[in-house]
Amino acid sequence: MAGPAGRRDKNTVQSIRGTRIAVAIVIGILFGGIFAFLYPHGLFSPIQTSPFQGRRLSKSILQIGSTACESTERMNMLKSDIIDLSRKNDELKKQVRDLTQKLMAAEQKNGKAEQQVEVIGDPQKAGPFGSVKGIRTNPMVLPDSTVNPRLAKILKKIAVQNELIVVLANSNVKAMLEVWFISIKKVGIPNYLVVALDDGIVDFCKENSIPFYMRDPDEGIDSVAKTGGNHAVSGLKFRILREFLQLGYSVLLSDVDIVYIQNPFDHIYRDSDVESMSDGHDNMTAYGYNDVSDDPSMGWARYAHTMRIWVYNSGFFYLRPTLPALELLDRVAERLSHPPPAWDQAVFNEELFFPSHPGYIGLHASKRTMDRYLFMNSKTLFKEVRKDGDLNKMKPVIVHINYHPDKLPRMKAVMEFYFDGKKDALEPFPDGSE
Template identity: 55%
Template sequence: MMKGKKEAMGQRGAARDCRILYAVVIGVTMGIFWAYLRPHGFFRPATPSTLVVDRVGGATSKLDGAVLGLEAKVAMLEREIKRLENENKELSVFKIKNDVLQQEATAAKKQLEALSPSVKIGPPGTVKSIRTNPKVQPDDSVNPKLSALLKKIAVNGELIVGISNNNVQEMVKIWFESIQRAGVTNYLIVALDDEIAKFCTDHDVPVYRRDATIAKVQADTGDNHAISGSKFHLLREFLVLGYSVLLSDVDIVYLQNPFKYLHRDCDVESMSDGFDNITAYGYDDVMDEPSMGWARYAHTMRIWVFNSGLFYIRPTVPSIELLDRVTAKLAKEKAWDQAVFNEELFNPSHPGYDGLHASRRVLDFYQFMNSKVLFKILRKEANFADYKPVTIHVNYHPDKHARMLAIVEYYVKGNKDALKHFPDGSEW
């Protein structure tokens, strides 16, 4: 009996030992299999390469954030600069308006003083005559279409007016681009043909289409002179409508706003063909005639002519009379319009002739410069290397387009060699 129990217990112990052995074998096998599939276990440790990627990624993220922040600041600064530029333009316009109002107030005060009832004359130096003539009363009925256009374009009742046909299209482009670059918006082209009118319209340039009235006597004086002579007739309507005009040839480059440099105290302010203080502003020229003995020296007053390609004219009675006189003379005589313009401005009354009582001013020849001053003098002077004129008129040279391009290169684009290869004068 006891022997049977022992045998039964021995069989159960053997069975248990077999199950434990099987469990160990299965566990070891599964461990080897799992170790093969997941050598790093359930949680993969951070390797050096992973750490590097994480760090670089973090740094890149921070750098991207910094770049985005910098771009936002730059954009903000650009908006602020744009705002300040717009404010500066507005302030510039207000300044010109204020200057004009002050000039008009001063002129009105002088007119009132001169027209006041007779008073006792003060000490020397206190007596002043009228130079700033009053403006005419505007008459819109003269040209309603032009009047409506000028009301949109003019600023302070004044504007730049250029007159051109399609023969000088390349120069017209340099002309209006320089005006725009100078910040001037009150300008207009009087187009003498459909081609130049379309060209201006395509470039968003204010344009007024008008046929030129050229006198028969001027028909064979050359295209430029014939058109130049007709401008006095065309200009009359602007003045009768009450507008002051800076009449401008298209062979002029604008580098600054010219309205900031006008005085508005005379009927006509004009650039000069003179090249220094003496020739531009007048001098005592002495003629020597030895045969006269004691009276051999005769003193004369001379001034180089006003340039009829750039002058500011106010809407006054003497100004309109000047235009009418020049137009009438050019209709009867084969003459150069600039010569006639100066004769009517300067010739005094004498037997058989009543002189024009128009006040006049010579503009600063370094500000409103002719091309003789630039190419013969100024470009060679080191003291003027950084000087910028208001306008430069290529009136002394026939290669106008090339010199206008060179002026833009020199003063706008900063090419200091742009003017060097041109001769002082013209090459025949």
């Protein structure tokens, strides 16, 4: 058995051991607290935020950090610029959309399309497939004799079924007008009128008992009417013809370089606002064709289809007294009255054929191309018809010497060929002009 001393030693050892454990625990807790304070994100974390670590950074590391900060600032500035540009681009796109919408609204307001649609009769139910046909003929305007009472009185005597041939002439074209008139008389056409642009034509008409009309003086266009050449006078007709339509008459406008071989009113359809002869020289150019454009640089999409037609001749066309026909005259006359100078035939066709598009409202007029062999231009006659044994036996309605400058001798030759039966009358002339 152990004595009291042995027990004290044993107790002492146990007491020392307990103290050591307590001290170790306290030390562990202290070290844990210190590490927790110095390394809040862990000992091996890539993010070092301790102020003690910041003090241990070397000078070189500080310099690298400074450069990195500058690069970051530049990147942030570039990002900011990109964001600003993107916002400005979005604003510009919005402005373009707004302007486009305003433009469309203005066009719709100016065109007043909804007000121009005239409903004829009650709404109709669509019929079976293939039986639906749209309205091709616009209603005629109500005649207004107050527009020009003097002209209304003349037209009432001359017109047949409210239609007539109208030709404008000054003394510069007197010789051609005489051939024009002789052919009219030979065919026996009763409803025609010469709009005399000067006193010389008035005297000529009186001497030959030709119905004529001389306009009241107009300072704006009289100088052109009296002294102008073919193209200048041609531009006046669009303004002058307006009164004929307002009075309720259909007009077959004729240039003076035309020979009449049949009565044209027997060959007019009257199903459109405008019927016109064509400058085309074959069926494709006169009536339209699909022309394929080739752009090899486009690869698979190299071929583009286009619709083409040769222009209507502004020297021979038939107008019904409808609103679209009046609008056509107004548009062409307006454009020809302002610079730059323009060819009336080009303007005439642009207004007839150009469709509505942004910034422009097209003319909604129905149109018909006349038979190219009946209403024949001089290219068709001299390049094709006179050389064909069957075609040269045909009897056209008119021949328009529009492709050749030697108009008078060719007009006389056409008269001899068709009226006098002189088969070689057309042979001395070349196909084109020399």
